Amino acid sequence: MESYKIPKRSVERLSIYKRILKVIMDAGFTTVSSSELAERAGLNPAQVRKDLVYFGQFGTPGMGYQVSTLHRAITRIMGLHKKIPVALAGAGNLGQALLSYQGFKDRGFIIESIFDNDPEKVGKMKNGIKIRNEKNSSSEIKDKKIKVGIISTPSSAAQSIANKLIEGGIKGILNFAPIELKVPSGIIVVNVALCEKLEMLSYYLSKRKIL
Amino acid sequence: MESYKIPKRSVERLSIYKRILKVIMDAGFTTVSSSELAERAGLNPAQVRKDLVYFGQFGTPGMGYQVSTLHRAITRIMGLHKKIPVALAGAGNLGQALLSYQGFKDRGFIIESIFDNDPEKVGKMKNGIKIRNEKNSSSEIKDKKIKVGIISTPSSAAQSIANKLIEGGIKGILNFAPIELKVPSGIIVVNVALCEKLEMLSYYLSKRKIL
Numbered sequence: 375m376e377s378y379k380i381p382k383r384s385v386e387r388l389s390i391y392k393r394i395l396k397v398i399m400d401a402g403f404t405t406v407s408s409s410e411l412a413e414r415a416g417l418n419p420a421q422v423r424k425d426l427v428y429f430g431q432f433g434t435p436g437m438g439y440q441v442s443t444l445h446r447a448i449t450r451i452m453g454l455h456k457k458i459p460v461a462l463a464g465a466g467n468l469g470q471a472l473l474s475y476q477g478f479k480d481r482g483f484i485i486e487s488i489f490d491n492d493p494e495k496v497g498k499m500k501n502g503i504k505i506r507n508e509k510n511s512s513s514e515i516k517d518k519k520i521k522v523g524i525i526s527t528p529s530s531a532a533q534s535i536a537n538k539l540i541e542g543g544i545k546g547i548l549n550f551a552p553i554e555l556k557v558p559s560g561i562i563v564v565n566v567a568l569c570e571k572l573e574m575l576s577y578y579l580s581k582r583k584i585l
Numbered sequence: 586m587e588s589y590k591i592p593k594r595s596v597e598r599l600s601i602y603k604r605i606l607k608v609i610m611d612a613g614f615t616t617v618s619s620s621e622l623a624e625r626a627g628l629n630p631a632q633v634r635k636d637l638v639y640f641g642q643f644g645t646p647g648m649g650y651q652v653s654t655l656h657r658a659i660t661r662i663m664g665l666h667k668k669i670p671v672a673l674a675g676a677g678n679l680g681q682a683l684l685s686y687q688g689f690k691d692r693g694f695i696i697e698s699i700f701d702n703d704p705e706k707v708g709k710m711k712n713g714i715k716i717r718n719e720k721n722s723s724s725e726i727k728d729k730k731i732k733v734g735i736i737s738t739p740s741s742a743a744q745s746i747a748n749k750l751i752e753g754g755i756k757g758i759l760n761f762a763p764i765e766l767k768v769p770s771g772i773i774v775v776n777v778a779l780c781e782k783l784e785m786l787s788y789y790l791s792k793r794k795i796l
Binding site: 468474475552564582 | 593596597599600601603604662663664665667669677678679681682683684685686687688689691692694732733739756757758759763773775776777778779780781782783784785786787788789790791793795796
């Protein structure tokens with residue numbers, strides 16, 4: 375099976391399995407069945423088995439999965455077994471929230487550069503890092519060999535900074551700005567659609583006549 | 586067709602169609618084909634038509650969709666045609682980012698109450714709203730008849746504040762804390778999984794040997 379055929383939803387669920395396996399491991403269990411994984415993830419067992427088969431031969435029929443082996447395998451598959459330097463573009467409230475977001479650090483994502491276009495912010499220190507002018511972002515990223523960028527600027531600034539990040543060698547962007555970035559092929563953009571999530575909540579509440 | 590059978594992904598895509606329709610409308614066009622909608626959304630036309638049929642009879646074969654009619658219909662279907670008061674729990678960096686997030690205001694989500702458990706924050710003003718002690722959240726939400734809550738606290742505080750919000754009458758929660766909230770049936774939780782998005786990016790970059 376070619377890896378590019380793996381459904382995006384299965385990749386997303388790897389994160390969920392990893393999180394659940396950690397909880398089970400910390401509770402002292404060494405094996406887990408697909409039924410238990412499924413129950414904790416709110417899925418059916420067949421879906422869990424199907425998802426995991428995309429990524430390797432895990433588990434034994436009737437025996438279940440070795441918790442720590444599967445956790446370690448998923449961590450490696452996701453590339454989360456090493457530190458990943460990250461460049462942050464946009465040092466506003468959202469950028470600052472991301473800077474102190476423990477979940478990023480826990481997963482090895484280390485913000486090593488911060489860029490902004492606001493002269494009031496440029497030169498100031500945040501979490502031990504000096505905020506640099508976004509004009510210098512390409513060369514700094516190139517020097518530091520950073521491959522992952524986070525965009526937390528307003529929509530109006532997002533495309534321009536994305537271009538600069540990519541020029542500097544960034545290959546993957548986590549984008550918080552509510553616009554579709556235009557990027558060359560080979561560059562991966564994952565959008566965090568805050569508004570869409572809130573709209574979804576609004577839809578479900580409206581349907582139930584709560585709003 | 587019963588509305589509860591509408592796939593979650595189709596609901597999520599409504600937001601995308603709405604955003605694209607706004608762009609087309611602002612550009613002065615009055616009709617749009619499913620092919621054009623599909624191209625702009627990165628989908629195939631059959632998927633677009635299938636998604637929209639879940640929500641009503643829109644469009645005419647060979648003629649396409651009336652842009653403003655469809656935009657208005659989607660806005661109403663999602664309950665986004667009126668102001669929605671929201672309670673925010675957690676006035677840290679992320680909470681403050683959300684307070685000033687224009688995308689929420691644009692969609693009619695108005696944060697009317699802010700709660701925190703930090704004595705340093707309680708009593709201070711943020712965006713014209715006094716931060717209240719989370720102990721008082723249930724009664725304040727009840728008084729203000731707020732039905733939507735946003736949780737931007739650390740994981741350790743999320744379940745406890747969720748319980749208080751629900752006690753006060755909150756029916757829908759947008760949850761940024763990276764835990765699965767336990768809620769009574771009938772309460773809708775939409776999780777914003779920041780870490781999972783970053784893990785997904787890590788996976789795709791690892792697969793291409795970039796990380």
